[in-house]
Amino acid sequence: MLMPSVKPLGELENASEFIARHIGISEADEAHMLSVIGEASRRALIDSIVPRSIARSAGMDLPPAATEAAALAELKAIAAKNKVFKSFIGQGYYGTHTPGVILRNILENPAWYTAYTPYQAEISQGRMEALVNFQTMVTDLTGMDIANASMLDEATAAAEAMTLAMRTVKSKSKVFVVSRACHPQTIEVIQTRAKPLGIEVVVPQSAADWHAALEGEHFAALAQYPCSTGLVEDLSAYAAQSHAQSAAFIVAADLLALTLLKPPGEMGADIVVGTTQRFGMPMGAGGPHAAYMACRDAFKRSLPGRLVGVSVDAHGNTAYRLALQTREQHIRREKATSNICTAQVLPAVVASMYAVYHGPQGLKRIAQRVAAYTAILARGLQSMGHTLRKETAFDTIWLLTKDATAPLMQRARDAGMNLRQACEQSIVISLDETTTREDIAALWRVFGQDGQALPSFHAFEKGVEPLIPTELRRTSAYMTHPVFDSHHSETGMLRYIRSLSDKDLALDRSMIPLGSCTMKLNATSEMIPITWPEFAGVHPFAPVDQLQGYKALDEQLRAWLCQATGYAGISLQPNAGSQGEYAGLLAIQGWHAARGEGHRNICLIPSSAHGTNPASAQMVGMQVVVTKCDENGNVDMADLKAKCEQHSANLAAVMITYPSTHGVFETTVKELCALVHQHGGRVYVDGANMNALVGVAAPGEFGGDVSHLNLHKTFCIPHGGGGPGVGPVCVVEDLVPFLPGHATGGIQSGVGAVSAAPLGNAAVLPISWMYIRMMGAEGLKHATEAAILSANYISKRLADHYPTLYASANGHVAHECILDLRSFKDTSGVMAEDVAKRLMDYGFHAPTLSFPVANTLMVEPTESETLEELDRFIDAMIAIRNEIRQIENGSWPQDDNPLKNAPHTAASVLKGEWSHPYSREVAVATKGHAVNTKYWPSVGRVDNVYGDRNLFCSCVPVSELAD
Known part of the structure; x- marks a missing residue:
């Protein structure tokens, strides 16, 4: 019997095993790729590319690479330093229940979290439908005409609304009036944004000052609804005052409250902003959460951020696409009205699915329970002798606590609860979806004096009148589209989510070779910690001793x-x-x-x-x-x-x-x-x-x-x-x-x-922590070098088919290469966009299209891709080049060929009559590849011009979908 060979203990305890899992290139692969490039070693390649004048003289002082299990255990110990109290702080952040079907199948699903921005509409129909649901939800709840596909957070959305108003209204004033009842972090971000633009931010300190400011010259005003300390009031008169000054009136509104409250659009608001955090996204110490912005139709052409619109494809079918000012920064540059070039798509998808799953009645029931518990808490505290500073509320009450403020705050913390101290003599308490009867009873105990009889829930069993003024209770319908009333069972929701993800192409299917966008592996071990309660359940403004892990x-x-x-x-x-x-x-x-x-x-x-x-x-x-x-x-x-x-x-x-x-x-x-x-x-x-x-x-x-x-x-x-x-x-x-x-x-x-x-x-910082911890200094350096190696391998292998536009003196590139397609326009009528669309038939997301040079493709493979996948992409690009030659030699006409007609849907290929000069087999691009791995785009090429001329950004009527 052969005895196993003895291995050094260090090999058996390999702490660097994650590096080989993250980097897709093996030693044998590397040797082959270097031979193609013509370099003797990876070190020699890097020395020939990175100028010696800037090369690091010393390595990075980082902990040595850890295994996945060891890194997770280390991070778990850090997370344990956070204290997850029951937070009643509010201030824009609330406890929420993420439905399990959404948590597992979207937030934790690589089909959703590894997708790229939907610039290539034909392979992004699923997430864009989810974003259209988001936009429809927002416009319906706010009572506005149009909404974008999410903003970064509520405070920056308010700042963007300020500049949107300044460039849109007739007023030439530089004064922006902000209610002191807005969330303090919102006021702070607005002040930061306003200062370099020469905008004077006025925050009136009394009701009289607020009215006076609105009567004076200003270009816009901002109010919170309900206000940060809970007050619910009619904003109509304030909006009218602003309009009299040719100014815009902006409202920062709570979407859950709007299921019960009169919407801002019915009170004269021009722009409405807010957060969708409480629609299924954990607090996560502040983010990520999808903010929203909605506005009147007159403002839509200046709306910042991304907007998903409805268009048609080449076959006349309804299709979604990014509309209007998407990536306006790259077109208008210094004349751009905003620098935002990303959104919060994944959190926006979670919020929209939360709305789809619960539906309008489900959301209303959640809001009614919150409002009922708020009224019960308030009535109970009043019966105990406490004074409300305001008698109206949705989910937040403001108590006058005088000298008892500090002791009450401490008693709450001792009981594992966080309250909000509004000033030295008052406390604010905000309830949310997660609030229970036991929480109300616990709050009564905190505010009760020794020996004092506490209120009982029995007195409220038959219901309680909410603290919402009758005249401000919502009467208008919302979320009436069938999508919000069709997927309330978990089976139905699961299948709806799957049907959407099947329409998309994400990193879980194939490489996404986008230059300058770096779509590398998001390892599962890196993603696991983001939903740990110790990270996800923490309020960003909890006392600092509760945030020691963060x-x-x-x-x-x-x-x-x-x-x-x-x-x-x-x-x-x-x-x-x-x-x-x-x-x-x-x-x-x-x-x-x-x-x-x-x-x-x-x-x-x-x-x-x-x-x-x-x-x-x-x-x-x-x-x-x-x-x-x-x-x-x-x-x-x-x-x-x-x-x-x-x-x-x-x-x-x-x-x-x-x-x-x-x-x-x-x-x-x-x-x-x-x-x-x-x-x-x-x-x-x-x-x-x-x-x-x-x-x-x-x-x-x-x-x-x-x-x-x-x-x-x-x-x-x-x-x-x-x-x-x-x-x-x-x-x-x-x-x-x-x-x-x-x-x-x-x-x-x-x-x-x-x-x-x-x-x-x-909440997403643990991902980068895990990556660095598992890679160590050598692993990170190896990743950089592997990315550069892969880019040069692609550039070299495609050189005879697509010249690389820019390179160093020795012909090498950095981590990405620009393939020059400009000559094809004259020889075949083919544009870079045609190649991008044809790649979809081969199962690939296109490289970056026409940036930074028009009619080129910028390719960045990243270190995560295997040699097999790199070669598959290269083979697809060569196959497409051969198709272009068929056009150049006259075998196919310039207006009817696989590139101009790409992408090809299953429906278009399966139809009875085939009139194109190329075969169906050529159309589907499966030659040399297994048919069972074929990705089918769900729509044909989308008409961008039609979409902009016929701007429509809400859920499509069912009749049109049927057609």
Whole structure:
């Protein structure tokens, strides 16, 4: 009998096993790929691509890689430091029950959380239908004409509403009136946003001052409904006052309350914003949650964010698509009205499905129970001798507690409950969907004196009158579309969710080779912790001693990210990459102002930059000056030098992307940074391509002053169909004092809050923590190098079919390559969009289309893809090139071929008569691939022009669907 060979103990205890699971390229694969590229080793390849002048001199000081089990256990111990109290704080965050069928089949399902933004409509019909449900739900509940497909959070939605109003109304005033009854974090974010734009935010401190402000000149006003401390009042007169000043009236409204309350649209509101958090998304210490924005029809063409509209496909069937100003930043750049280029799609889908599952009657019943419990709590406390400061409420009561305030707050904490102290002499209590009879009884005990008889629920068994004024009770119908009344059984809901996901193409089916978007593996072990109660059940404004787990998570993750970037300080508050850009420019602006150089307002941006860069610059009041790029896509250093000299006295910053948006490591980046510093400016290095730098170069070391990171790209938070995201802002030492603050959350800074919660989308931070913890320094570096290897392998293998537009002197690229398709227009009539649509027939999401160069495809494979999948994509691209040759040689006409007719649906291929000059087998693109793995797009090519000319953004009538 053969005895097993003895192995070193270290091999048996392999802590690096996760690295091989995350990186799809094996050692044998790597050797083959290097032979194709023509390099002897991975090290040699990287040395030939990354300029030696910026190469890291030392590694990252990170903990060694841990196994999945060990990392989960370590994170569980951190999570245990959080205390999950029963929170009655409210203030925009509430307990909620996520239905199990939604939790398991959407929030925890890679078919939903690994999907990309629905820019390719034909393979995104499922999530877009869910978003149309979201928009319909919002418009119905608010009583408005149109709503977008979600915003980042309620506070930033309110800030966006402010700027929407300013550019839309007739008033030329720069005054924005904000009710002090709004949530404090909303007021704070608005003040941050308003300051660089020269907007004067007026927050009246009394009812008389509020009326006076509305009678004076202003361009818009904002009210909370119900107000932050619970008051429910008619806003009609206030809206009329604003309209008399040619101003807009904005309402921040609670959607659950609107099932019972008169909607803002019936009281004269022009714009309505809010959060959908209590529709099934856990509090998660502040996010992610889908905010919403709805408006009157007259405002729709300026509505920020994403909007899903209804159009038709090539066969005349109803189809969904992103409409209007989607990605307007990349088109309008410095003239863009907003820098937001993502949304909160996954949380929006959860909220819409919550509405579909419960239906209008189910939502109303939840709201009625909340309102009933609120009235019972109030009546009981009154019977005990306590005084309500206001007699109206939906879910929140405001008590006058005087000298007993502090002792009552402590008694509540001792009982495992959090209340909200509104001021030194009053307490606010907010109830929610999770409130029980036992909770009400526990609250009565907290407010009861020793020996005092407590109220009994028996007195309320026959029902209780809610504290909602009769004249403000809702009479109008809502959510009348059949989709909200068709899936109330779990079986029906399960099948509806599955039917939608089957229409989509996400990372669980195939690679998504999007350049500059980094669709890498979102490992299951990284995702598991986000629904742990210790992370999910925490209120963002709970006492700090209850948030010690999040404090430790924040400190560790920031320290690790500093190691990865070479920066001295980081804030995790920005909840999207665009918000990280904005926060970084605010830091630069704040630094200049603190030095008495607030006049510096020129921001130099290369023509190749991401569109969010100039949009963010204009949001902080900077003047954008575009600098040239040379024929190789690099920053034109001569032009940059001339612009620096021309604007030296007023130069605030330059914004660059590195590696460049064209997919190359520019060799003059250190010289660029030194030049800008010489003229008194700071260097913003866009972190969109940080996944090509981690472990090999650090912007904080080669001259960058500020960067934002996309944790939803480089550090594995999933894209979720277009959000959630996290966009940390990273700075050098002298800019640390100007990182985002959050007075409401106890963070003081020279710059205000940029997100509603102190840690932004805190609940998804464990994903990046797990990724870094399991990869370690060597694993992260390996991931960077594997991504660069894969991009160069694709570029080399496709060189004879699609030339790479930009490359370094030795022909290599960074982590992405731009394939040049421009010549096909003349030879065959084929455009890059046709290739993108044809890839769907082969089962692939298209690469980034026509950015940064029109009629090109930017391919980024990421380190997570296997050689088999890379080759499958390459084979598909070669097959498509051969199809183009069939058009070029006249075998197929330019207007009737597989590319122009792509994608092909099953219905179009199975129809009886086939009149095309190519076969059905060619149409379905299964040659050489197993038919049983075929992905079928659910609609044909969507008509974009029709969708914009016939803008319709709510659920489609059943009659049209039937047709």
